[in-house]
Amino acid sequence: MSFAERIKNPELKRTVSELNTLQVNLGRLCNLSCKHCHMEAGPNRTEIMSREIMEHVLRVLKNFKILDITGGAPEMNINFKYLVSEAVKLGVHVIVRSNLVILTEPDYEDFLKFYAANKIEVAASLPYYTERDCDRQRGVGVFKKVIAVLKRLNALGYGRDDDLILDLVYNPGGAYLPPDQTELEREYKSRLKSEYDIDFTRLFAIANNPIGRFGEFLRRSGNFERYMQRLQAAFNPAALEGMMCRYQLSVAWDGSLYDCDFNQAIDLKVNGVNNIKDLGYKLECRDIAFGEHCYACTAGAGSSCGGATA
Ligand code: SF4
């Protein structure tokens, strides 16, 4: 049965009337080339959001409570600070999804203070709390650099003060579902504190979506069918309510509109107006464009950019 056919309540096939979050992908350029990257981002990618598209983002942003900035490494977009500063002026809560490693480069040294001064929520990928497992996914030397930046974030109050939120993001190292998020958060907190004196606010456990580099890996290793069957067998109707596509709109580097980052990666556009340049202030409730990769969002405890949903 297709994913859409599994949704019996027609309300759950549509967005809610008041969307919360505008998720904006600033481009595919990244300093890393992680094995699980569904965007297939990397140092050789040239797709970058222009200032013109950002102006449209800011025009539409007045309808939203949260701006969720992603990439690539979003900091590598030359207009990144402009977008963040203008969003903060609008009173919108800003989340930046950072790989943190970029912030060890000389050109980006002042970004952490910029984040703290603007009370930006930082969501940082850390696939595991051990060096071996982390570096296997993200590249040699990544873990040590992330730990160094986490220490600097803690020194600024991140993960320790209530208004400086530091999220860590876990995703599995292979073709299996994430473990229980609450239990894993406890483990992360205990290990990072005892070994590195690091604090963070909360952990998001995210399931790998079978697209992009992870999808290629599944196909190469002959695991694609098995992983899809695992996701389908773990389908949890209770996770439908919290699917992130029901509460957000996702904007690509060129202004194209999607229901989520995963649909963006496979170029499955939203129903209706599908470029931010043509979007009016009033956002209509819309039917969500589903595909079979959506099973990754409803397996087990559910999965979204904010972690488990059920
Ligand atoms: S997963 Fe994130 S840090 Fe890694 S290559 Fe993709 S965008 Fe860059």
Ligand code: SF4
């Ligand atoms: S992949 Fe996107 S469209 Fe599909 S369920 Fe997940 S958030 Fe919704």
